[in-house]
Amino acid sequence: MNDTPTLAFDPADTCLNVEQLSVSYDGKAALREVSLTVPRHRVTAFIGPSGCGKSTLLRSFNRMNDLIRGVEVTGQIQLFGEDILAPAVDVTVLRRRIGMVFQQPNPFPMSVFDNVAYGLRLQGLSEQRTLEREVEWALRSAALWDEVKDRLEASALTLSGGQQQRLVIARAIAIRPEVLLLDEPASALDPISTLKIEELIGQLAEAYSIIVVTHNMQQAARVSDYTAFLYLGELVEFSATDDLFTRPQARQTEDYITGRYG
Amino acid sequence: MREHISGQYDAELDELRAMVTEMGGLVERQLQAVCLGLSTWDADPAEPVAALDKAVNRLEVSIDDACTHIIARRQPTASDLRLVMSIVKAITDLERIGDETTRIAKMLETLCALPALRDPLPELTDMMERVQSMLADALNAFVRVDEARALEVITRDRAVDRAYEALVSRLLEAMEASPERLRSYHNIIWCARSFERIGDHAKNVCEYIIYLARGKDVRHQGLGSANA
Numbered sequence: 001m002n003d004t005p006t007l008a009f010d011p012a013d014t015c016l017n018v019e020q021l022s023v024s025y026d027g028k029a030a031l032r033e034v035s036l037t038v039p040r041h042r043v044t045a046f047i048g049p050s051g052c053g054k055s056t057l058l059r060s061f062n063r064m065n066d067l068i069r070g071v072e073v074t075g076q077i078q079l080f081g082e083d084i085l086a087p088a089v090d091v092t093v094l095r096r097r098i099g100m101v102f103q104q105p106n107p108f109p110m111s112v113f114d115n116v117a118y119g120l121r122l123q124g125l126s127e128q129r130t131l132e133r134e135v136e137w138a139l140r141s142a143a144l145w146d147e148v149k150d151r152l153e154a155s156a157l158t159l160s161g162g163q164q165q166r167l168v169i170a171r172a173i174a175i176r177p178e179v180l181l182l183d184e185p186a187s188a189l190d191p192i193s194t195l196k197i198e199e200l201i202g203q204l205a206e207a208y209s210i211i212v213v214t215h216n217m218q219q220a221a222r223v224s225d226y227t228a229f230l231y232l233g234e235l236v237e238f239s240a241t242d243d244l245f246t247r248p249q250a251r252q253t254e255d256y257i258t259g260r261y262g
Numbered sequence: 263m264r265e266h267i268s269g270q271y272d273a274e275l276d277e278l279r280a281m282v283t284e285m286g287g288l289v290e291r292q293l294q295a296v297c298l299g300l301s302t303w304d305a306d307p308a309e310p311v312a313a314l315d316k317a318v319n320r321l322e323v324s325i326d327d328a329c330t331h332i333i334a335r336r337q338p339t340a341s342d343l344r345l346v347m348s349i350v351k352a353i354t355d356l357e358r359i360g361d362e363t364t365r366i367a368k369m370l371e372t373l374c375a376l377p378a379l380r381d382p383l384p385e386l387t388d389m390m391e392r393v394q395s396m397l398a399d400a401l402n403a404f405v406r407v408d409e410a411r412a413l414e415v416i417t418r419d420r421a422v423d424r425a426y427e428a429l430v431s432r433l434l435e436a437m438e439a440s441p442e443r444l445r446s447y448h449n450i451i452w453c454a455r456s457f458e459r460i461g462d463h464a465k466n467v468c469e470y471i472i473y474l475a476r477g478k479d480v481r482h483q484g485l486g487s488a489n490a
Contacts, residue, residue, distance in 0.1 A: 218337055245339045247477025257339045259271065260264040 005249035006238040007226065008037055011081070015040040015179060015209035016061060021075035023056050023065060030056040032233045033075070043201055043210045045224035045241065047217055049256070052230040054213045058181050061211070062098040063091045079179070096123075099172035103184035105164035107156035107171075112139075112148050115156045115167055119175040134174060141207075142170035143200050162193025166200065173204070180204065182212045186219065198223045217257055221245045229253045263341070271336055275345065278328050279405070282349055282356075285321040286401040288314050289356050292363035293397060293460065296370060297390040300453065305374040308367040318360040322353050344477060348470040352404065355463040359397065362456040362463075369449045376446045381436065385429035386450065389457045392422045396464040403471050412471035415464065422461035429454050 016038040023031040031053040038044050046054035056065065063084070065071045077084050084094055096119075107115050116135045117125075125131060135152075139145040144166040148159070156167055165185060172180060182201070186194040201210060201223045214220050220227050221241060228238040229252070237250040248254045266272045292314045299308035329350050332338060338346050396415050403411040433447045440447075472480050 217339070221339070246343060248340050254340050255264055258342045259266045259268060 004035075004235055004237065006036060006235070007240070009039045013040050014038070015080065016211075017076075017078040017081075018057075018060075019076040019078075021057070021060060021077060022073070023053075023060060024072045025068060026070035027072075029233050031060075034230075034233075034235045036228060036235055036238050038209065038211060039226060040209050041205060041207070042225040043205045043212060043223055045220035045227045046211065046213045046230060047215075047220050047227060047256075048230035048236075050215075051232075053233040054228075054230050055183060056233075057230065058183055058211060058213045061179065061181055062095045062100055063089075064100070066091065096175055097177055098179040098181060099175070099177035100181040100183065101165070101168050101172055101185050103187050105161055105168050105188070107159070107164050107167050109155065109157060111153045112156050112159070112167060113152040116170050116174050118171060123175060135170075138170040138174035139167075141173055141204070142166045143196065143203070144170055160193070162189050162196060165189060165193065165197060169197075169200065169204075173208070177208065179209045179211065182210065184214055185212065187215060194219070217245075229256060231256070274328070274332055274336070275342065278325065278332065278346070278349060281321060281325050281328065282353065283401070283405060285318060285325065285353060285356055286397075286404070288318050288321070289359050289363070290394075290397060290401065292318070292360055292367075293394055296363050296366040296453075297394060299367070299370045300373075300390065301387065303374060303378055305367075305371045308370050311363055311367040315360045315364045318357060322357045325349060325353050341474075344474045348404075348474040352467045352470050355466045359460050359463045362460050366453045366456045369453050373446060373449050373453075376449075377443070379443065379446055379450075383429065383432070383450065385425045385432060386454060386457075389422055389425045389429065389454060389461075392418060392425065393457050393460045393464065396422070396461055400464040400467040400471075404467060404474075407471065407475050409472055409475040412468035412475075415468045419461050419465040422458060426454055426458040 014037045018037070019035050021031055021034045022029065034053070034057060046057060048054050059065050060073065060077060061079075061084070065073065073085060075085075079094075079097065083089070108118060110118075113135055116138050117131050120131060120134055125134070136145060136149075139148060144163060147163060148154075148167075151158075156164065159167060165188075169180075169185075185201075186197045189197065198219065201212065204210060205225075212220070212223060224241045226238065227241045227244045229236045229244065229248075229250070231252055237244065237248060237253045239249065244253065245257060248257060254260070292311050295308045295311050295314075299305055329346050332346055336342070396418055399411055399415045402408070403415065430451060433451055437444055437447050466481075469479075469481050472478060
């Protein structure tokens with residue numbers, strides 16, 4: 001669609017570049033020729049009704065869709081200019097560069113400390129002093145340190161849902177990814193925990209490029225700098241969040257965000 | 263415009279529009295009353311203006327309240343948000359038009375107690391006709407979100423300003439020629455000043471209509487920008 005209202009960023013400010021991306025599952029199209037650029041060190045939100053393709057698009061960035069049988073992907077995705085869909089790409093390395101947090105907090109059944117240290121140890125880091133420093137840094141970055149510093153050896157499963165989700169974010173950023181994908185990161189949380197996660201997203205954007213998929217339009221309006229609206233597998237509009245929520249260009253966007261969709 | 267999934271939300275916005283229409287109607291009646299009074303040199307037609315103003319003020323408070331509720335409960339976006347914001351702003355201008363007519367009505371009372379003026383004041387008649395039609399067209403454009411009409415009304419404010427300047431010049435000369443009528447002329451200048459302000463408020467309402475229609479703020483930018 002050449003007339004899709006969209007944005008382009010300078011290559012130096014671009015983190016992900018998606019061109020003509022189509023994804024289908026068993027021949028059923030989930031994404032149709034989506035093209036967009038995701039800016040670096042900004043928060044980008046994907047919104048749209050269930051089945052619009054926003055999660056499929058998000059999962060394309062760290063090749064999560066590869067795990068699904070019958071998936072077919074065409075088009076291009078570049079991470080800082082590198083083709084990430086090429087068969088030669090080491091997906092493990094890719095997922096280290098592009099971290100992901102899911103809707104349900106999924107801490108490992110081990111201590112708070114070990115959760116955050118997990119990825120670091122996988123990378124071969126074993127020196128205790130360094131591990132402690134990195135774990136503290138990650139927990140501070142995830143705005144969780146003050147709440148857990150006295151119980152780092154307690155099981156992560158004893159934390160509240162909101163704390164667990166911030167722990168999972170700490171685990172994701174401990175290995176210092178370049179991009180953070182958040183798939184409905186607050187939809188299983190209470191309002192206070194949600195606000196803490198939203199606050200954290202804003203702080204993390206200083207160091208990471210963040211993409212949030214959310215059903216909650218007000219959340220997208222609160223946390224993101226840019227918003228893409230998808231519908232039936234197509235990108236309908238990609239605009240600065242301030243513009244999209246006050247003067248959307250596409251009629252479908254207007255109908256969706258004003259609650260006229262359906 | 264398609265309906266919202268929530269019928270209650272549609273009903274709330276419809277109710278809001280109805281209240282603005284009602285408020286606009288009351289303000290129009292106020293303006294008509296003082297224009298008739300001034301044209302006929304008779305304070306009687308303007309007698310209901312003060313009571314109408316109380317109703318206008320009450321409506322302003324009710325509409326503000328309704329807008330606050332909609333923002334708190336519905337978190338409007340896009341055209342809904344622009345509608346609520348435009349209404350919040352437009353009713354302030356409507357309320358001020360009401361205040362100006364109340365001021366004119368009071369001056370009309372003073373004027374009618376003074377000896378009648380012999381000379382015709384075509385500029386005053388011209389101003390009264392112009393601001394009445396500006397207000398009526400602005401209100402219609404608001405109801406219909408008629409951007410073209412709003413732009414056209416904005417252009418008409420210049421003629422009101424010119425008539426005001428011409429009237430002031432004429433009255434300054436008249437004051438020198440007939441100092442015994444100074445109080446009357448002085449009062450008429452104040453009335454004219456109020457009509458000029460009413461034209462400005464009608465123009466403001468039209469600027470909100472352009473924002474409502476296309477999300478573009480054209481205040482303080484001149485007509486070139488409004489047309490762009």
